[in-house]
Amino acid sequence: MERPADDVRRRTLSGIRAVALLNVATLPLSFLINLVLSRSSPLALGYYGASQLFVGTFITFFVLGGPPVFARFVPRIPPSRRLSFLLAYTGACLALFAATAALLAAAPSAVSGLIARFGEPPLAWAAVLCVAVLVWAFTSHFLYGSLEAPRAAWTLKSVTLGYAVLALAFLGPLREALAHDPRRAIWGATVVVHVLGAFLGAFHVWRTVPRGTGVDLRGLPEGFWPVVGYVHLGTLVAFVYSSLSPAAVLLTLDVGALAFLHAAGRFPLLVVSLPAMIADVVAPGLASLDASGMRDRALRHATAAVEAALVVTVPLVLGFVFFARDAMALFGPPFVEHRELLRILALSALSAPVVYVGSGMLAAFGAFRAYLLASALYVATALVLVVVLVRGFGLPGAAWAATIGAALQQTVVTVTLRRRLGYAAPSRATAAWVCCAGAFALASTVDPGRLAAAGAFVLATIAFAVLGRVRPSEVRDLARRLLGRG
Numbered sequence: 001m002e003r004p005a006d007d008v009r010r011r012t013l014s015g016i017r018a019v020a021l022l023n024v025a026t027l028p029l030s031f032l033i034n035l036v037l038s039r040s041s042p043l044a045l046g047y048y049g050a051s052q053l054f055v056g057t058f059i060t061f062f063v064l065g066g067p068p069v070f071a072r073f074v075p076r077i078p079p080s081r082r083l084s085f086l087l088a089y090t091g092a093c094l095a096l097f098a099a100t101a102a103l104l105a106a107a108p109s110a111v112s113g114l115i116a117r118f119g120e121p122p123l124a125w126a127a128v129l130c131v132a133v134l135v136w137a138f139t140s141h142f143l144y145g146s147l148e149a150p151r152a153a154w155t156l157k158s159v160t161l162g163y164a165v166l167a168l169a170f171l172g173p174l175r176e177a178l179a180h181d182p183r184r185a186i187w188g189a190t191v192v193v194h195v196l197g198a199f200l201g202a203f204h205v206w207r208t209v210p211r212g213t214g215v216d217l218r219g220l221p222e223g224f225w226p227v228v229g230y231v232h233l234g235t236l237v238a239f240v241y242s243s244l245s246p247a248a249v250l251l252t253l254d255v256g257a258l259a260f261l262h263a264a265g266r267f268p269l270l271v272v273s274l275p276a277m278i279a280d281v282v283a284p285g286l287a288s289l290d291a292s293g294m295r296d297r298a299l300r301h302a303t304a305a306v307e308a309a310l311v312v313t314v315p316l317v318l319g320f321v322f323f324a325r326d327a328m329a330l331f332g333p334p335f336v337e338h339r340e341l342l343r344i345l346a347l348s349a350l351s352a353p354v355v356y357v358g359s360g361m362l363a364a365f366g367a368f369r370a371y372l373l374a375s376a377l378y379v380a381t382a383l384v385l386v387v388v389l390v391r392g393f394g395l396p397g398a399a400w401a402a403t404i405g406a407a408l409q410q411t412v413v414t415v416t417l418r419r420r421l422g423y424a425a426p427s428r429a430t431a432a433w434v435c436c437a438g439a440f441a442l443a444s445t446v447d448p449g450r451l452a453a454a455g456a457f458v459l460a461t462i463a464f465a466v467l468g469r470v471r472p473s474e475v476r477d478l479a480r481r482l483l484g485r486g
Contacts, residue, residue: 139201
């Protein structure tokens with residue numbers, strides 16, 4: 001009979017492999033969406049970025065809690081009660097949204113003015129989108145918490161797949177609709193793909209829960225709401241970490257300026273998505289191991305996850321730094337002159353492995369409160385950075401605010417891990433920043449051509465491998481696991 005620890009390890013590794021492969025497979029689709037829109041017009045890409053900010057803002061303020069809550073409670077709940085937990089949790093958030101909507105209905109002009117900042121979608125569309133986003137997000141988080149990572153990843157990536165299909169339609173039968181009214185076309189697509197994602201998530205949950213499971217909405221687990229409160233504060237921190245700079249550009253400048261920052265941000269976002277999804281897969285396994293009294297083993301798994309993520313992250317960041325001109329040219333000639341935005345934002349991706357895996361560890365081990373208290377200083381600093389840098393330097397200031405904020409967030413997580421868990425982040429994380437900062441300084445000074453950039457990329461990658469103590473056998477093992485051979 002398979003031991004619980006071995007089962008957790010097997011399902012976690014299987015989940016990481018499936019998530020990584022799906023993430024890599026959908027990378028071209030993510031680019032396709034943004035390229036189609038940018039080639040239509042920078043304004044179309046700007047509206048797309050605004051709609052994504054709307055979704056992120058709704059999640060931040062109305063989807064209470066998130067993945068860490070599911071990672072902490074679902075593994076500890078008997079399978080027969082998990083559906084009740086999901087429905088009660090979702091119902092509480094829907095009630096909050098309904099109550100807020102009722103209050104805002106008394107000031108329709110204020111609501112319209114706020115919505116107008118995001119591209120003036122019809123209020124009915126915005127309401128439907130909010131409900132769909134809540135169901136889509138919670139079903140995917142529930143599936144991750146149930147160690148059903150492949151189904152969770154398919155649910156999350158269904159939105160990308162839906163956008164890709166519509167992007168192809170924008171090249172053909174919907175071309176005129178996009179050119180005539182990009183605002184309406186983009187917002188219509190956003191509503192449709194999230195509604196479909198919500199239905200897919202519900203379907204996967206229905207397939208996952210045991211047959212004959214009853215529904216009891218009388219209560220949630222003991223200690224649930226304090227955890228939700230702390231995790232939700234973490235969601236606010238994550239919003240500052242990932243979306244504060246674009247939001248400041250949208251509010252301070254306009255949708256057209258947002259298009260250039262959004263385009264530059266697509267590249268590091270693709271890099272960040274892998275450690276973020278790895279953290280979603282790893283956290284429930286860490287919680288299960290810790291609950292079984294095997295914290296040391298859980299810490300070793302966390303270290304391996306951070307180091308593996310850095311092996312993938314650093315070469316990609318170096319590529320974006322040295323080949324920023326070619327990368328931004330993909331979006332069209334108007335975007336090339338903003339290539340320095342990509343070089344700056346690429347550095348922000350270096351913090352993702354420690355931030356996502358580390359915060360997942362803190363949540364899994366019940367130390368999330370300390371992390372959030374420490375993050376209060378980070379949030380205050382990030383807000384000051386955005387106000388000062390965006391007003392003083394415009395788009396480059398927004399990019400620097402995002403990258404400096406990411407470095408500060410990594411510092412907060414690292415210090416909290418050491419103080420609360422006695423855990424030291426891998427030295428490879430420091431090596432990553434040293435090598436990539438040097439690469440940035442060189443590329444920004446010289447702005448190398450393709451041949452020089454290729455040579456510098458190879459040298460910088462070798463330097464990281466040496467400083468980060470990356471073994472060839474480690475790279476081979478990582479490749480085998482991602483390909484399902486180990």
